Amino acid sequence: MAKLSKIVYHWTAGANQPNATDYQHYHFLVNKDGLIFKGNYTPEDNLNCDDGKYAQHCGGGNTGAIGIGLCGMYGFKGVNNVGNYPLTAKQMEASFKIGAELCKKYNIPITKDTVFTHYEFGLKHPNTSSKGKIDIVYMPCFSYIKQDKVGDFIRNKVTWYFQHI
Numbered sequence: 533m534a535k536l537s538k539i540v541y542h543w544t545a546g547a548n549q550p551n552a553t554d555y556q557h558y559h560f561l562v563n564k565d566g567l568i569f570k571g572n573y574t575p576e577d578n579l580n581c582d583d584g585k586y587a588q589h590c591g592g593g594n595t596g597a598i599g600i601g602l603c604g605m606y607g608f609k610g611v612n613n614v615g616n617y618p619l620t621a622k623q624m625e626a627s628f629k630i631g632a633e634l635c636k637k638y639n640i641p642i643t644k645d646t647v648f649t650h651y652e653f654g655l656k657h658p659n660t661s662s663k664g665k666i667d668i669v670y671m672p673c674f675s676y677i678k679q680d681k682v683g684d685f686i687r688n689k690v691t692w693y694f695q696h697i
Contacts, residue, residue: 534579536638538597539631540590541649541686543605543667548617550603557589558601560634564617566626571599575638592660593653598634602627602668611670618672628686632693642691644683652683 544554548564554571555561559578561569573587575598580586589599602623607615631647640646651669654662668686669679677685 534596536575536579536596536598537640537646538593539634539640539647539690540593540597540599540653541627541631541647541668542589542599542601543608543619544601544603545608545667546603546606546617548604548620548623550601554601554603557587558599559587559589560599560630561601561603562623562627562630563603564620564623566620566622568626568630571601575634590650590653591662592657593662598638600627600631600634605667608666608670611675614670614672619668621673624671624673625689628689629693629697631686631690632697635690635694636697642687642694644687647687647690649683649686 550561550569556572558571559575571587577586578594578597581595587599590597602619604617604619606617635642649668650665651667654665668682
């Protein structure tokens with residue numbers, strides 16, 4: 533039997549509030565103020581992606597995967613031009629907390645293979661439509677974290693929240 537076994541972190545590449553497209557593609561959305569919104573699909577909908585009724589957030593990796601979308605980063609061109617909708621510290625912290633809660637609820641261990649960014653998934657699975665995805669390669673509120681360390685930073689934060697809930 534399939535189980536929910538992964539959490540994928542994304543930015544929506546939109547504004548700092550969820551929109552109709554975001555609700556279709558992510559299970560949980562986090563706005564700039566750290567408020568959590570539920571998407572149109574439950575995590576359990578991603579147990580079977582053959583029926584077309586699931587949150588399509590990670591091309592080639594949706595089955596068993598929970599998608600957390602951080603609202604923002606529209607207009608991102610690079611670390612020197614993040615656009616008008618940067619991710620915020622409140623938003624990031626709320627995403628780490630819900631990630632930990634989901635890991636606890638679904639008994640998902642926090643490892644590189646189970647909690648990762650869409651960017652990391654694309655690197656590991658270059659024959660999927662996730663190849664070349666850039667979410668999340670930069671966190672303006674934690675600008676000192678280098679691109680190749682973003683996933684580790686997220687996992688460390690999720691681990692901290694996991695240990696404190």
